[in-house]
Amino acid sequence: MTTEPELLPLGIDGILVRFARILTEDANAKALRFRDQVQSAGLPGVTEVASSLTSVRIGFDPTETDRQTVTEAIHPLINNVDASESDAKRLWRIPACFSPNHAPQLGEAAALAGVSPDQAVAQITRQTTRVIAIGFAPGQPYLGMLPDHWDIPRQSQLTESLPRGALITAVRQLIIWAADAPTGWRHIGQTAFRVYRPETSTPFAFEPGDAVQFEAVSAADFAAIQADPDGGARCEVLRCCQR
């Protein structure tokens, strides 16, 4: 289903460009690509370009520019957004442990997806996911999209708390958990990766659009990488920033 992008006000200093009212891979790819394009365009008075699942907010300083000027400047970009060009700038390879004590709900989630736990791990580690949005907690990535049979619902009983770095799943997405809050997503693995490090010069590991691949490691190997500040993760730059 293709819909026309909508341009809408979001605050006196912002315009939201919404590519769809439901989450589709196409709409997300367009949002990520459009964010890149607006950032690269370096429009005068534009202060912040943020993307979510299917939309991008262009924040501007109303004392330097105005809604109409920004709207006119972004209009041609909206019509030229090419979702197929949204190659990832970076690829993260992140070790994850799927042994039972680190993945208490793997069996349950696999059953809901109609696969065995081993198949589930194989599918999750074979696929390269993308950071489709960051939020709920600082730096916390929403990774997608898994194949259709992973469209499993959130559980009605919330899990009160999860260890930092927990790999959780629902609705064809994965999250590396960073919040101190209950969740209805199922805990299917564990990373030693910190997505948010406020005290460092790089407080947020991910940018929207980053590619992420998980690598299964044994419980013994997992114990070893827990001492590593990056939890054994490696980041490869695939293409340079455009600016």
Add this chain to the structure above:
Amino acid sequence: MRGFALLPTLTIHGAGPGLTVQDLGRPGWKAQGLSSGGAVDRLALFEAAALLGTSPGQAVIEMMGFGGTFHANADTRIALTGAEMQADIDGTPIAPNRTHLLTAGAMLNIGSARAGLFGYLAFAGGIMTAQIMDSRATHLTAGIGKRLEAGEALPFGADPDRSRQAMRIAPEPRFTGGAIRIMRGPQADFFTTETLHSFTQTQFSRSPRGNRQGIKLDYDGNGFPADGGRNIVSDLIVPGDIQMAGDGVPYILLAECQTIGGYPRIGSVIPADLPKIAQAAPGTPLQFGFLTIAEADATALSDQVLLSQLTKMCQTIVRDPNDIADLLGYQLISGATRGDDLERS
């Protein structure tokens, strides 16, 4: 950070439960999931800066509902802005929205808010705690900084102009709620015309539930659910957004809100009226009216213009002898003293 050791310090002897260091926050990280945070009533920081002749970006102590007891180890000018809190220095009451000299060792007591909710204690040299991501603002939900507690000592900047004329300002009234201007947001269309209309016709009051992330609104009658159910895609949030949780119960999101959320939002309180929301104590009546987008946009005010407007509103304090409680303590005529010099020395 060697310079730290040289800075004067403020010691906290007692602290209410809602004390944090705040400044204008750290904008620019929405895409990474961090809301800008900062003072819930930004206007109060500009009023303090206008009074003290400083920058509104300096860090202050934000006090939700209740203050604390403090002493500084160096003389400094201070100002209390935002909520009107009962306060005294060594037992002598001090008024809000004026500059005061806090002398080294004097005890500053700040009690509960008599009007409004968020009070601000500003120092001429600013609170000088370490910066994280270019800001000193505590962001509790993001794990940056923490609530201030009794026994802590905070560095503050030396007063750059201690002999500057004492000032006062009549603050913009914002403690009694009333008519709040809002604008449509990207999801206003998700509500029926009837729901939008009924929202503007409802008399709300600020619920006791609220914090730096947002406040809940109480009302009689039906809720304000979005048309077509709850399954909307999570989307970007700005402070001031009015979201309908659960069965259409409104919450207004404030400085420390999340960056994306899945609850439908009927619109946004314009920034100029957010201080009224911040300062609405529980029970304060609130009513909402939509501006057109053009009308809302026209309310934008740059930080520089706001500061210069407030600076012009400041008046120097000319002391009237009738205002001086302890007239005989002043040496008006050489040789006349209070007569207790020996006891005081």
